Structure formats: C-alpha cells, structure tokens
Amino acid sequence: MSEKTFAGKIVNLSDEGYFEDSSQWSREIAAEMAKEDGLELTEKHFEVLEYLRKEAATGAALSIRKVGKSGIVDIKGLYVLFPGGPLKFSSKYAGIAKPSSCV
Amino acid sequence: MKKLLILGAGTAGTMMANKLHKVFDKEEWQITIVDQYKTHYYQPGFLFIPFNIYNKQDVIKPKSNFFPPGVKVIYSVIDKIVGEENKVLLEGGQVLQYDYMIIATGTETRPDETPGLKGKLWYKEIFDFYTIEGACALQRYFKNFTGGKLVMVISEIPYKCPVAPIEFVCLAEAYFTKKGIRDKVDITYVTPMSGAFTKPVASKMLGDLLEEKNIHVESDFYMERVDNDKKTIVAYDEREIEFDVLTVVPVNMGSEMIERSGLGDDLNFIPTDKHTLQSDKFKNVFVLGDASNIPTSKAGSVAHFAAEILMDNLMSAIEARPLLAKFDGHANCYIETGYGKGALIDFNYDTEPLPGTFPLPGIGPFGLLKNTKINHYGKVMFRWIYWHILLKGKEMPIEADMTMAGKKRI
Numbered sequence: 001m002s003e004k005t006f007a008g009k010i011v012n013l014s015d016e017g018y019f020e021d022s023s024q025w026s027r028e029i030a031a032e033m034a035k036e037d038g039l040e041l042t043e044k045h046f047e048v049l050e051y052l053r054k055e056a057a058t059g060a061a062l063s064i065r066k067v068g069k070s071g072i073v074d075i076k077g078l079y080v081l082f083p084g085g086p087l088k089f090s091s092k093y094a095g096i097a098k099p100s101s102c103v
Numbered sequence: 104m105k106k107l108l109i110l111g112a113g114t115a116g117t118m119m120a121n122k123l124h125k126v127f128d129k130e131e132w133q134i135t136i137v138d139q140y141k142t143h144y145y146q147p148g149f150l151f152i153p154f155n156i157y158n159k160q161d162v163i164k165p166k167s168n169f170f171p172p173g174v175k176v177i178y179s180v181i182d183k184i185v186g187e188e189n190k191v192l193l194e195g196g197q198v199l200q201y202d203y204m205i206i207a208t209g210t211e212t213r214p215d216e217t218p219g220l221k222g223k224l225w226y227k228e229i230f231d232f233y234t235i236e237g238a239c240a241l242q243r244y245f246k247n248f249t250g251g252k253l254v255m256v257i258s259e260i261p262y263k264c265p266v267a268p269i270e271f272v273c274l275a276e277a278y279f280t281k282k283g284i285r286d287k288v289d290i291t292y293v294t295p296m297s298g299a300f301t302k303p304v305a306s307k308m309l310g311d312l313l314e315e316k317n318i319h320v321e322s323d324f325y326m327e328r329v330d331n332d333k334k335t336i337v338a339y340d341e342r343e344i345e346f347d348v349l350t351v352v353p354v355n356m357g358s359e360m361i362e363r364s365g366l367g368d369d370l371n372f373i374p375t376d377k378h379t380l381q382s383d384k385f386k387n388v389f390v391l392g393d394a395s396n397i398p399t400s401k402a403g404s405v406a407h408f409a410a411e412i413l414m415d416n417l418m419s420a421i422e423a424r425p426l427l428a429k430f431d432g433h434a435n436c437y438i439e440t441g442y443g444k445g446a447l448i449d450f451n452y453d454t455e456p457l458p459g460t461f462p463l464p465g466i467g468p469f470g471l472l473k474n475t476k477i478n479h480y481g482k483v484m485f486r487w488i489y490w491h492i493l494l495k496g497k498e499m500p501i502e503a504d505m506t507m508a509g510k511k512r513i
Contacts, residue, residue: 061396064295064325064339065259066369075327079339085323088297 025095115392250287
C-alpha cells in the first residue's frame with residue numbers, strides 16, 4: 001500500500017495502483033492519474049468511469065464484456081479509449097478495486 | 104411431504120443429492136434431481152484425451168450409478184425457474200414445486216459467442232478440449248500432425264478450470280517431444296489476463312515454467328474474432344496471431360435456462376452470496392458450483408468444498424436459524440506439467456496460491472507450487488477418488504476451509 005498525491009489530495013493506493021478507498025475519488029484526481037500515463041481524459045472517458053463506479057457500488061462483477069453491453073461504448077471503442085488493457089486502466093482511474101473477474 | 108429440488112446432476116448436484124439423502128428424514132422429505140443428460144463425464148479427464156493418455160471410455164459413466172436409492176431422478180430439459188411461485192417448468196409442460204432448491208446447472212462453452220470460431224475450420228484445425236467431441240477430434244488431428252504453429256487461446260474470463268489451458272500446453276510440449284517433432288512446433292499461450300495465471304505468485308511460477316519449456320506467452324490479448332481465411336486470431340486492439348492449429352477455451356456461460364428465468368448476470372451466472380451460497384434473489388434457493396457468480400475458480404474442487412458449507416446453511420435455513428457457515432472460496436488444483444510431473448495450488452478468496460506442503464504441514468506428501476512426480480500421482484489417483492468418494496458425497500481428509508498451515512508467505 002502507498003500514498004500518492006493527485007490534484008493536491010492524498011490518495012491511498014494498493015500495490016497494484018488501485019484505490020483502497022473509492023470515496024477518495026474525484027474527476028480531477030482521475031484526470032491527473034491518467035495524465036501520468038500519458039492519457040488525456042475526455043467526457044466519453046468519464047462516462048465510462050462513472051458507469052464503472054455505479055456498477056462497482058452495487059457489488060457487480062465487472063468485465064470488458066459488461067462494459068461493452070452498457071450502451072456507452074462497445075468493446076472496440078473501449079480499447080480505443082483505454083489502450084493496452086481497457087478494464088485495467090479504466091478501473092484504476094474510476095477509483096474502484098481491481099476487477100475480481102480474474103480468478 | 105416437503106420437497107427439495109436439485110437442478111443439474113453434474114459434480115455439484117450429484118454430490119448434494121448424496122449428502123442430503125444421508126441426513127434428510129425420508130418420511131419428511133422428497134429429494135428430486137433433474138438433468139437433461141444420462142451420461143456423467145469425468146471432466147478433468149478431457150485434458151488427457153488429445154494426447155492419447157485417456158480415451159472416451161475412461162471418462163464416462165452413467166449418471167444413474169451415482170444417485171442414492173429413493174432420490175427421484177428426472178431426465179428432462181428444464182424450461183425455466185419461476186422463483187416467485189417456488190416452481191420449475193420442464194420442457195413438455197411438467198411442473199415441479201419445491202420448498203427448497205439447489206441450482207447446480209454449471210457452465211457451458213459457447214463458441215458461437217466469438218465470430219468466426221465455429222466457421223469452416225471448426226473441428227478441422229480449430230478445437231476445444233472442454234467437450235468430449237472436441238477432445239476426441241483433437242486426438243485424431245494430433246495423430247497426423249507433423250508440425251506448425253499451435254496456438255492455445257482463452258476467450259473470456261471466467262472459465263472452467265483456470266489451470267487447464269496451462270496443463271494443455273505443457274502436455275502438448277511433452278507429447279511433441281516424445282513424437283520427435285518438438286523442434287517443428289511453435290507453441291503460443293494466449294490469454295486475456297496479464298500473465299500466465301491471475302494471482303501474482305502462481306503467475307510467476309507458471310510463467311517461468313512455460314518459459315523453461317519454450318512456450319511463448321501472449322498476455323492481455325482479448326480475442327474479438329477468428330479469421331478463417333488468414334488463419335489468425337484477432338484481438339480488440341487489432342493484434343493478430345497466426346495459427347496452423349488453434350485450441351481454444353470458448354466463452355463460458357451459465358445455462359440458457361438461467362437467462363430464460365431472468366436469474367443470471369450478463370454471462371448467465373447467478374448472483375449468489377459468496378459466503379452463504381444463498382441466491383441473492385430467493386431465500387429458499389442456494390447455488391452450488393460453476394452456476395454461481397462467486398469470485399473463485401469454476402472447478403469441481405470448489406464445488407466440493409462449498410458443498411459442506413451449503414449443507415450447513417441449507418439445514419439452518421430449513422430450521423429458521425441464521426446462516427452461519429461461511430464459504431472462503433477454497434480451491435485446490437493439480438496442474439499437470441508433462442513428463443510425469445505436476446504442480447499443485449491451494450487458495451481462497453483472500454489468499455493467493457503460495458508455496459508449501461499439502462495437506463499435512465511440513466510433510467506433504469504434495470508440494471504446493473512445486474513441480475514434482477508425487478503431485479502427478481495425486482492427479483492420477485484423483486480419477487478413482489472422484490468416482491468412488493467425491494461424487495458419492497463421502498468424507499475426504501481435506502477441510503472445506505483453506506488453512507495457512509504448511510503454506511509460506513512470500
């Protein structure tokens with residue numbers, strides 16, 4: 001576990017870089033986190049992040065397939081938004097735990 | 104008379120029928136089990152068929168061998184569950200009422216979910232080994248295979264028996280070496296995960312093992328479609344991998360009956376309390392095995408450990424007591440690595456697979472995350488244990504809860 005400062009706020013992150021506490025999230029933090037990875041977040045990105053936060057709050061298991069069926073973006077589009085690991089990166093910026101579909 | 108209904112007579116359902124038959128008062132309870140098929144498959148054995156180690160007759164027995172007397176068996180397709188009315192409709196119009204129900208309808212492979220997978224190369228140069236048909240077709244194909252690019256691809260997570268594709272490439276490597284054509288075969292392991300396995304310590308151990316065997320791992324590859332003309336698999340990020348022969352773990356989904364009943368998530372797995380194993384929607388319904396959405400491996404060992412917990416909680420529910428037994432997600436998997444050796448992993452929701460000894464701390468005889476001969480014999484013996492002990496719901500000398508004794512934190 002580590003502490004990191006984004007947009008002037010201290011955030012607790014897991015060893016893999018996911019939020020320990022989802023309530024510490026803000027759009028500004030997400031934008032700055034993504035910027036560090038060289039990604040500029042647009043409104044479309046935020047639509048995905050808000051969707052993930054909403055789903056995660058209900059305890060739903062998240063998968064790329066699920067996001068692809070959300071009506072916000074299809075799977076291909078999701079890869080364009082978050083290249084190289086769409087669910088991995090989007091859940092990081094959404095401030096939710098690492099998706100547990102990986103078992 | 105009160106009615107207990109079990110849907111699905113695979114590993115999980117058969118085990119529960121046997122366990123419940125032992126404790127239920129026959130005057131008070133009627134147990135009914137429903138399944139559309141009459142044959143029970145020893146699914147861990149499918150993996151060995153392509154390599155001529157097992158044949159079809161080694162992995163099949165009639166389901167009827169494993170039902171205790173007095174349990175009512177119905178062979179029928181299930182149309183749907185109407186949980187609000189505590190009833191299940193069968194194909195042909197029969198209606199089954201229940202007081203309590205256990206859903207154990209498992210998961211199935213759905214190659215049709217990936218465009219191009221079931222195209223002109225299906226069972227000619229593209230095979231699964233999760234069905235008896237696929238495993239036998241691949242056995243025939245490998246007999247005449249002289250070399251080329253073998254690609255093993257995992258379509259979607261979760262899928263049944265997370266270690267099976269790793270075992271497959273290890274066994275293939277050994278098989279081609281024995282045939283004297285290893286230098287003519289390129290083996291590539293393609294996975295949507297970030298490494299050979301999900302959890303870090305096991306992923307490293309298994310990743311290293313594959314590297315040692317000169318098996319290339321292509322990670323974070325999420326397959327969109329198969330191009331039958333170019334003989335490539337194409338990922339959503341446009342990466343392409345060529346194959347001469349493709350072996351695939353197709354998308355896994357729960358039964359379509361679950362979808363018809365409006366009970367599943369987007370992969371038809373049933374939202375289930377991961378500790379009590381009670382359905383989120385209906386208090387008199389429990390879910391065992393691959394049919395549920397609990398975040399652990401889809402595997403017989405999980406169903407076996409969970410069955411004890413489910414048993415406790417079902418009895419509590421019947422007697423209107425709180426559900427106190429908590430499943431910890433315990434899974435235990437033998438991993439065949441070829442050349443008469445095997446590895447073993449033991450883990451749960453919170454603890455990833457760690458090195459050590461199993462089941463006796465410090466003694467074993469099995470080594471966790473170690474590649475040994477004795478682990479392989481464990482897997483070989485398991486087929487006997489499966490038919491004679493596990494399915495019949497008899498006691499095994501392994502606790503349902505995972506233990507840290509014998510494991511080493513690293």
